[in-house]
Amino acid sequence: MTGLATHTKTAAEATRGTGVKVFRADIEGLRAVAIGLVLLYHADVPFLPGGYIGVDVFFVVSGYLITGLLVREVERTGRVSLARFYARRAKRLLPAAALVLVTSALLMWATASVVQWRAFAHDIVAAALYVVNWRMADRSVNYLAEGTGASPVQHFWSLAVEEQFYIVWPLVLVIVALIARRSGRPIRPLMGIGLALIVVPSFLWATMTSGSPAGFFVTTTRLWELGVGALVAVAGAGFLSRPAARASGIVGLTLVVGSAVLLDHTTPWPGVWTLLPVLGTAAVILAGAADERDAPRVLQLRPVVWLGGLSYSLYLWHWPLLIAAENVAGELSVVERLAVVAVSLVPAWLSLKFVENPVRFSGRLARSNALTLGTGAGLTAVGVVAGLLLASAVPSAPASSVGPGAASLVSKTGDVTPPDVVAGGAFAPSATLATEDVPAPYGDGCDVKIEEVELELCAYGDPEGTKTVVLAGDSKALQWFTPLESIARENGWRLVLATKSVCGFAGAIRPGADGAPYTDCGSYNEALLDELLKIRPVAVITNQVHETAYDDAGELTEEAMVDGLASYWSQLEEAGIDVITLLDNPPPHDVPVGDSEVYMCVAEFPTQLDRCAFERPGSAATSWASAQVGAAERVQDVDVIDMNDLLCNKDVCPAVIGGVLVYRQGSHITDTYARSMTPVLASRLVPLVGES
Structure with a gap:
């Protein structure tokens, strides 16, 4: 997801007036906390029953970083280039996603029951098109889907939510920028109003549907989390004193980690309780918005920052490997699941170094939005084809008349x-x-x-x-x-x-x-x-x-x-x-x-x-x-x-x-x-x- 992924390797300096840094080590560290919570939760460690809140942390970070990019562009040019925005997303997200989808199809062909191939193939197609969250929502309330088993691309649901947000939010900003230019009003208050029109209804809907199986996956109950991160970016930096910023970081990190420890699968989600990790993440981001030195130091340790930089790849790779391991060995112990998660570091690092970064920092793609978008469409097609090939591998039923x-x-x-x-x-x-x-x-x-x-x-x-x-x-x-x-x-x-x-x-x-x-x-x-x-x-x-x-x-x-x-x-x-x-x-x-x-x-x-x-x-x-x-x-x-x-x-x-x-x-x-x-x-x- 972009919350796991969006950063560049330029100097860690704040852009004047935006309150959003091009690169912040503390946010990389926050990503590391989030991915760590998700991985440990998926490993079934007993002391983090609420580790699923790591996804909510990613949502807030995504909303903050992407809105920061858009704020800078609007304030600099008075407009939003949708082509450039979507080209950046395609370069960052699609290479690794396509590789993981192809690998997932191969893993399921090799390890899953043939009766599951067709369902998993459709999941892979939906994941490639970033609509798998709606498929998961339907499956969660569809009694006929019982027994299908955990999908190898189930974790793509959160990526789908983010990408659907990125379709809507830039379009809203185009309208906001037009209103600001014609009225002569400052852009940030108008952006705040636009965000409020997304955040408030989404949060109310999340509380109304809290605890329902489908409500966990659908975009409408999650938009407010990305919107909270976007509001932090719009608010800018500098309104907190240094002591207040430092306190904000400590309190925020405590809320995030405490939520993972104290909440569990019985907590209605998303809903009112989701405010804890969401506001906690916002508080941590605010802590370092004006001066990175005010952010919690633990988030800026080199190993933590390194893990945060790997978080997107690690998020993609760990889940299909866990599903494949269970297909082969049956139910895994906590130690075995932790071992699989540790092994997933290897393909995650390899794909980052040899697939993601070469595409992401390609000079040729940087010079042409059209070429980048075309490449993105091709990578999406690769994921779709991988799913279709898995579906086509299902053996045809032998010709047989129905018996008595x-x-x-x-x-x-x-x-x-x-x-x-x-x-x-x-x-x-x-x-x-x-x-x-x-x-x-x-x-x-x-x-x-x-x-x-x-x-x-x-x-x-x-x-x-x-x-x-x-x-x-x-x-x-x-x-x-x-x-x-x-x-x-x-x-x-x-x-x-x-x-x-x-x-x-x-x-x-x-x-x-x-x-x-x-x-x-x-x-x-x-x-x-x-x-x-x-x-x-x-x-x-x-x-x-x-x-x-x-x-x-x-x-x-x-x-x-x-x-x-x-x-x-x-x-x-x-x-x-x-x-x-x-x-x-x-x-x-x-x-x-x-x-x-x-x-x-x-x-x-x-x-x-x-x-x-x-x-x-x-x-x-x-x-x-x-x-x-x-x-x-x-x-x-x-x-x-x-x-x-x-x-x-x-x-x-x-x-x-x-x-x-x-x-x-x-x-x-x-x-x-x-x-x-x-x-x-x-x-x-x-x-x-x-x-x-």
Whole structure:
């Protein structure tokens, strides 16, 4: 990022009236503190649980340095040369970024599961185009992206935020410079107003969305941090006395380091707490703005300054090396992660010396903005091509017709034979496409996302149907959509979908995807219950994955979930609405690769499918569904349907049944296999709805 990168090797002298030095050793030292915090945090050292604040330090430094360059240009010439500005950015950022993106593609091709190549390839393309932060934001709230694994270019999200800021801020300055020239007003107050129009709304938005997964990555919640650094540059130097400047440096550095020690992953971020490292960084910058001798001396030590000069390269290189090491060796210890971080110093230094600096200080590029921008476009294309090549390396699925799936287990008389484990054979969908084998409502936008709270009901089946049946619950309910939709059309039912990711239909609060109480789910379910009591369907079909909820003491217990299910189910039954619960299917576990992701195991061992089968946990009758069974026993007339005999025998759950891959993500069933279960589900469901 530019906060890691922007400096020149000219004399360390202040430019008159700007308060921004061309080179300041203390800011290089501040970069070293920031990169040190990030590296130690990524190494999982226990004493810096808030080391992620190093990125926030970089944001402030970036805003300060870039605005300083722009201030000097406007005050010197009365205008901003956008071509020169973007050419400087291209020379500094793109050579190393392109090299790291190409290397990341090669590392993932060599070490990652083939089923991850396509997702990582798209990440690399997004990183090359500096929009990966929005991709990460979508992934953080997209339940279908669960299990993808940490991206080798996930850290590019912060670079993307900065580059998007650099698109907007110079354009604002062009307008400000024009206003200043025409009105005869001083430029700095007008720049301050322009910054306030960015900083204030961004900070308010950050506090409103604080703690949301997507809010961490999006540009709108981060602009204010760069804006604070820009305000420091606009304010200039000299308004602090030397004692005040020295105190500012000490207090600021204490806030930065203290934040890394005292904050942790449970702190809502970004938000009010982000003021600590942001204002701390601003205070350190102010300390040395007029006289570098007033800045903390520790930041000006030669080894610290050297590390700060290497910070951009080190930031780029350390993360893909960590991901590749984990792909090869599995979960790493703190010592092993520290070793990988230390090793990343080598490519970081080599790329700085032999790639970044030769381009950055090229006399030929310095004489031509057009040539520099063209070179930058070429380097961007290199990153894009690296991602596309990784995507193209995904092997094509072998030509194979879809097998019978669950139908292979059913005799002509309707009896079900328990599935056997198979060692090999053709199957569909391909393991590389398993995560895309999902029900249609995901594409229709009819599954309410994690971060959304508004009730969304979608109608399927027979639109003229005389009976309305509702499918309610989380993604484990939605996995049954395709067979249910087919059954609804066949029987003249109007099927209403009411599902929300990670939100089972129950009057209880369960943990969300981030581990915190999922209160939005509770609000959503209350609204859904009210709506169901109004529309009065003949039946509500439900399923969910979680079997525990928070009790009155704040503990997660199965009893609390049973109470929550029974509460809602009894209200529906009393209103004459039949409740039918589809028992949840057993979760994969102890699968040899992919963190118990069956499709990853199948991709690794396509001719040894027996290695990807897993023992059926718990009771053969209930598995994960014990809370559903417990609630059904409490509420009279609730109907229970168990489809697990089509997924497991009494001991084992196979990965492939009847030539169909069973699992696509965690314990979710592929849509292809769910479709193959339609006749059996119809035979068990239709008589129950017919009685309603």
